[in-house]
Amino acid sequence: MHVLIVDDDEETLGLVASALRRDGHRSSLATGPEQALRAIAEASFDVIVLDVMLGDRSGLDLCAELRRTELHTPILFLSARGTVAARVDGLDAGGDDYLAKPFAVRELLARIRALGRRGPSLRPTLVQVGAVRLDFTARKAFVAEREVPVTAREWDVLRVLADAHGRVVSFDDILDRSWGEVSEKTRASLEVIMSRLRRKLEVDGHPALFRTARGLGYALESE
Template identity: 55%
Template sequence: MRVLIVDDHEEVRDLLVRSLRREGHEVLAAATAGEARARFAAGALDVVVLDVALPDGSGIDLCSELRQSGVSTPVLLLTAHAAVPERVAGLDAGADDFLGKPFAVSELRARVRALGRRGPAMRPMETRCGDALLDFRARRAERAGVEVPLTAREWSLLELLAARSGRFVSRGEILELVWGAEVEATASLEVLVARIRRKLGEGVLRTMRGHGYALAVD
């Protein structure tokens, strides 16, 4: 696999480069967001390991920028240990996974392998569910031709379900990926689902009792 490491700490960057190269990966490195953009322009990548704190900007903002430009390469964010709001912001920006600092290099290698096996996420640009139209690139929702405002967390849930192409996603996975941790948020999830149905129509989400939810894509 072709892996890009983006981290401004030279020791961490060099450690990860050496470790991943020993596994047989082709590994590129960047210390800034600007260097990372140049690496993307130079050729296709299979996985990106991206630190949140960069000297010339936020890794979260860079991830969002890549997603808005249509880049679907899996992104593993390196975040401050136990910084749940930061991890949630990263997932909202389009990151595929996160790992808190400090971390075990063996776990990072395993996560990189898993993302590589998964491949680029199929992130639909638009999805229609009945009379609701979801434009994920512009983050614009319409119902019967009328624009409907959605919150960042509502978009996060809809993007997660849309990426699964109508398959059911368990409550536990939704809590992990949308809230950033498997907290006691079951009631909050049900409120979120009810709010989306109220805005976009009862049929936009399907429920599997005791398991989870799916997007009712046309």
């Protein structure tokens, strides 16, 4: 794989580049957004490793800019902030994964390999299933052209399901990406949210948008 590493810390750049070389991968380095944009214009990458804080500019902003240009290369965020809110910010900006510093090199490499196998992420911005329309850019949901209220956490769950393009997403994956925590408490919260979403997005009394794989997870139907 060819990996672009974007970080303003020389030590981190060297550490990640050396680890990738030992793992049999090529890497290109950028210390800021402008270098990163030039590198992306000149070459294609399998994965981008992106620091959240890049001097005067946020890596979140750079990620959002790349997604607006229809670049779908998987992006792994690195950050000293490991809170759930920080992880959600990274995913909402268009990131595919998030790893807090300090990190274990073996875990970093495993995550990069997983993203490389996944390939470019084609994240739907608009999902239409029958009379239900979900606009992820505007964060607006409609049932038969009537807008219905959806909370931030409900959008997080819908985002995870929509990214799977109709495939079943395990309960633990939904919890990890939406809450950053897998526990009995978050499992109970997920059940409550799915029940609310079914009620909000039902059409003519039929909650047809979601499919439950008993004992496995949920899927968002697609047309």
